[in-house]
Amino acid sequence: MTRKINLPPKKERHKLFGSVEPGVKLKPIEKDKMPDLQNTKKDFLFTIDAVGISNVKHPVIIKSELNPQQQTTIANVKMTSKISHDAKGTNMSRFTEQLEKYRQSGGFVLTCNNLFDFTKELAERLKQKDASIEMTFPWFYERKGPSSELIGLNHADAKLTVSFEEGVGFKTSASLTCAVTTLCPCSKEISEYSAHNQRGYVTMHVEFTDDYRGEKDWKAALLHAAESNASAMIHPVLKRPDEKMVTETAYENPRFVEDMVRLVAADLYELEFVQAFTVECRNEESIHLHDAIASLSYRK
């Protein structure tokens, strides 16, 4: 039989588990009477390149050339600024205040112009000459089966970074990691039949040209650069006719990890809004426990 419990009131329950009455409090409770340690001015020896907050989860609205053309996703946000050697600390609360301002104005929309305004205002709010924001988020896009045209959602990991510095201007960069299929050319060449294949992850880091304002959707462009050069694309929904096409397409387009980074680099080279790039490919080898990796960097 279940034991009947004589439940005390909540306050008593808290006491039972160790809560105590508040102690004597002598320190001021008014903001203007509190010491402001972080605003102490003295020679603190070193200038700090970046101080701020990271790992902030925040809903953001992103636009895309691919369907769905607008979506709300969760970004992991990092915001920083420099502080000079004569200031003890930054004002941490102002980073989240700035984020909240954008949320309350109808949601934080991740466009270049919005991030330019955001970083400039953040620098002003912090009374500093610079500010940066980095947004990492999953981006979802529709993918059709090649034969059935049945739609499902895929996603890639995206990162957009904007930095503002007084007298210098804005710097914008981005990264995208997406999954592809790669089929081993060596395996195809030496085997009587079949060829092993694997899921490859292509990561592209790009610096945008100074005049880029998001006219072309960088996410869709980077995704295309990776997928159009792979052995085959990854699909959420495949019926048998689709599966046959994907399998044969991979066999017709074998790729080493080296081939992948060079071919993707060629596409990024052709994108006018890209100033510099790094391409990495990591194949989760199906015939090994280890991964095969390659990377290259280029500045135009």
Ligand SMILES: Nc1nc2c(ncn2[C@@H]2O[C@H](COP(=O)(O)OP(=O)(O)OP(=O)(O)O)[C@@H](O)[C@H]2O)c(=O)[nH]1
């Ligand atoms: N600078 C700094 N602040 C920190 C750190 N960790 C936590 N904080 C806290 O961030 C909180 C808010 O700081 P501020 O933004 O300077 O708060 P405030 O001075 O009341 O706000 P303002 O009126 O905007 O200047 C403080 O309670 C700090 O203790 C840290 O490592 N560095």
